[in-house]
Amino acid sequence: xxxxxxxxxxxxIAHVDHxxxxxxxxxxKQSHIFRENQQVAERIMDSNAIERERGITIMAKNTAIxxxxxxxxxxxxxxxxxxxxxxxxxMNMVDGVLLLVDAVDGPMPQTKFVLRQALQRGHRAILVVNxxxxxxARPNHVLNETFDLFLDLGxxxxxxxxxxxxxxxxxxAASTDHRHIGTTLEPLFETIVSMIPPPDVDPDGPTQxxxxxxxxxxxxxxxxxxxxxxGRVKRGQRVVRIDxxxxxxxxxxxxxxxxxxxxxxxxxxxxxxxxxxxxAGVGDAAIGETIADAADPRPLPxxxxxxxxxxxxxxxxxxxxxxxxxxxxxxxxxxERLYAELERDVALKVEDTDTPDTLLVSxxxxxxxxxxxxxxxxxxxxxQVSKPEVIGKVVDGETLEPYEQLEVExxxxxxxxxxxxxxxxxxxxxxxxxxDDGSVHCVYKVPTRGLLGFRQAFLTNTRGQGVMNxxxxxxxxxxxxxxxxxxxxxxxxxxxxxxxxxxxGSQDRGTLFIGPGIEVxxxxxxxxxxxxxxxxxxxxxxxxxxxxxxxNSDIAAKLDxxxxxxxxxxxxxxxxxxxxxxxxxxxxxxxRVLGKQERDRALGQMKKVAAVx
Numbered sequence: 001x002x003x004x005x006x007x008x009x010x011x012x013i014a015h016v017d018h019x020x021x022x023x024x025x026x027x028x029k030q031s032h033i034f035r036e037n038q039q040v041a042e043r044i045m046d047s048n049a050i051e052r053e054r055g056i057t058i059m060a061k062n063t064a065i066x067x068x069x070x071x072x073x074x075x076x077x078x079x080x081x082x083x084x085x086x087x088x089x090x091m092n093m094v095d096g097v098l099l100l101v102d103a104v105d106g107p108m109p110q111t112k113f114v115l116r117q118a119l120q121r122g123h124r125a126i127l128v129v130n131x132x133x134x135x136x137a138r139p140n141h142v143l144n145e146t147f148d149l150f151l152d153l154g155x156x157x158x159x160x161x162x163x164x165x166x167x168x169x170x171x172x173a174a175s176t177d178h179r180h181i182g183t184t185l186e187p188l189f190e191t192i193v194s195m196i197p198p199p200d201v202d203p204d205g206p207t208q209x210x211x212x213x214x215x216x217x218x219x220x221x222x223x224x225x226x227x228x229x230x231g232r233v234k235r236g237q238r239v240v241r242i243d244x245x246x247x248x249x250x251x252x253x254x255x256x257x258x259x260x261x262x263x264x265x266x267x268x269x270x271x272x273x274x275x276x277x278x279x280a281g282v283g284d285a286a287i288g289e290t291i292a293d294a295a296d297p298r299p300l301p302x303x304x305x306x307x308x309x310x311x312x313x314x315x316x317x318x319x320x321x322x323x324x325x326x327x328x329x330x331x332x333x334x335x336e337r338l339y340a341e342l343e344r345d346v347a348l349k350v351e352d353t354d355t356p357d358t359l360l361v362s363x364x365x366x367x368x369x370x371x372x373x374x375x376x377x378x379x380x381x382x383x384q385v386s387k388p389e390v391i392g393k394v395v396d397g398e399t400l401e402p403y404e405q406l407e408v409e410x411x412x413x414x415x416x417x418x419x420x421x422x423x424x425x426x427x428x429x430x431x432x433x434x435x436d437d438g439s440v441h442c443v444y445k446v447p448t449r450g451l452l453g454f455r456q457a458f459l460t461n462t463r464g465q466g467v468m469n470x471x472x473x474x475x476x477x478x479x480x481x482x483x484x485x486x487x488x489x490x491x492x493x494x495x496x497x498x499x500x501x502x503x504x505g506s507q508d509r510g511t512l513f514i515g516p517g518i519e520v521x522x523x524x525x526x527x528x529x530x531x532x533x534x535x536x537x538x539x540x541x542x543x544x545x546x547x548x549x550x551x552n553s554d555i556a557a558k559l560d561x562x563x564x565x566x567x568x569x570x571x572x573x574x575x576x577x578x579x580x581x582x583x584x585x586x587x588x589x590x591x592r593v594l595g596k597q598e599r600d601r602a603l604g605q606m607k608k609v610a611a612v613x
Contacts, residue, residue: 004199008096011076014111018131066261092226092227095200097115101128103137104138112153119153119154129178163195165188166178167181201228203272205230205231208298209226210302213287214344226277229300233270236254237293238295239291240297254279256281279291309448311349311388317384317582320521321583329381338350347363373567377584387578399478401447406468407469411439415440418458421457426480427450428444454468488528490528490534491536492538493536499516513564528573573589577591578590
């Protein structure tokens with residue numbers, strides 16, 4: 001094995017909103033990837049519409065710059081633990097990481113998750129303390145916190161001796177001294193070249209490439225991306241796929257070879273080991289398979305990712321409004337789309353059920369599954385999903401369930417309400433610190449079940465001022481019963497169009513989710529009850545005409561407090577006997593059983609069974 005000194009492969013890892021994608025933008029601009037007069041969008045690497053809207057990175061992406069003759073492949077990775085499958089793949093492609101932390105917040109839970117992945121693979125890290133221009137910046141404190149974090153995560157002595165660079169990504173400036181920030185990112189580029197080790201590869205060995213990402217091209221077909229670990233790959237070369245079990249599959253020929261320059265994928269004749277490359281012509285290659293020389297096929301260790309912790313059912317829409325708004329509405333289309341997602345997302349699992357129109361989809365968290373739902377509805381799919389449920393496992397006859405590390409930051413005034421809320425959900429306090437700004441930082445260990453529907457209750461109790469983050473903390477004994485839903489649903493009594501009069505007469509029963517002029521059906525959920533039980537209401541009721549004059553504006557003025565749910569809120573609200581109807585134009589909460597008599601009959605049967613047990 002020899003080091004290829006003209007290349008550095010590096011990943012940027014950070015918590016959500018610490019400036020990771022902004023820093024990549026600045027690195028690209030200062031490497032003269034763009035023409036002087038070229039108009040470039042902010043947050044270039046977040047090309048997905050959902051990423052731009054939510055301000056987070058979901059899918060790992062890569063780009064490349066050249067600094068003084070050294071090519072630096074940069075991989076921008078997700079900062080949220082729900083997309084850990086992306087992170088784990090990226091760590092197979094790089095030789096070091098830039099650990100980006102906010103100069104005020106310091107290392108956060110998602111930072112810990114991704115950093116642990118990097119340290120376990122032996123990667124060296126460069127600490128980048130960003131946003132040093134913030135009024136409350138505390139770079140020395142953040143540096144000490146990060147050093148402690150490295151030790152907590154089991155860093156070796158060499159890994160703990162990391163270099164530190166201070167940056168202001170918004171203006172593209174960096175320095176080794178936080179008191180004197182320069183005008184360019186040159187100190188960062190210099191540190192990457194000097195501290196990140198070059199790829200250690202075998203340039204004379206047989207071709208070996210681990211498929212780390214895949215994409216589809218309208219002209220080239222499926223394209224496989226990964227780091228070329230050994231040998232070289234060229235157009236027309238005969239290669240084979242080696243699957244996860246080590247089985248050598250049918251030989252095929254490489255039809256195109258690409259490297260990366262800036263944001264562009266450039267087609268070349270051949271590429272040597274050490275570079276991050278993309279190749280076409282390898283058929284149905286899946287993530288984690290090895291692309292190897294047909295004459296001397298040697299497998300690389302496959303990618304292993306953590307098991308999913310949550311699942312929800314995806315089923316064909318059977319509501320009274322089914323087929324009105326979607327393009328893809330059949331079970332065949334739904335199944336095809338979900339199984340196609342497995343090719344891109346290794347952390348996802350899809351299973352058939354006894355019912356042909358229902359599939360079970362398992363993921364790493366509520367956000368992971370919510371992003372999939374949002375992507376599918378934007379693509380024209382219409383379907384229904386159930387409340388997420390945790391995936392337990394049995395070890396030595398004992399039932400275990402997943403736990404999360406919950407970190408919350410609240411004001412001292414809001415602490416009591418949060419302590420009570422987490423306690424109701426079987427959370428155990430691990431640590432508590434009082435900050436200089438008057439806030440309190442608490443660390444809990446909570447069953448994953450207890451966090452279903454927790455976010456909205458937490459924001460309500462902290463009046464929107466609290467900050468919460470979660471991190472998977474392994475499996476533990478079953479914690480016992482947890483009541484995650486405090487209030488019942490307000491359910492439409494009959495089909496029709498909502499009226500201001502009907503809604504105004506119902507709003508004292510709870511919080512409404514919809515306004516006037518909305519078409520509803522019997523069994524559709526239109527709000528949240530103020531009590532634990534469900535309640536049927538008539539939101540389509542019309543005001544009887546009389547000779548008395550009445551101003552509509554007076555009635556309308558009484559209609560207030562309508563809560564518009566986001567997709568995440570709707571998923572969080574679901575109870576066990578409810579579904580979320582998802583279409584490209586809207587989403588609606590509903591009862592599984594729409595008719596009141598049928599629901600009452602089913603509830604009676606359940607009570608009889610419970611009494612017998």
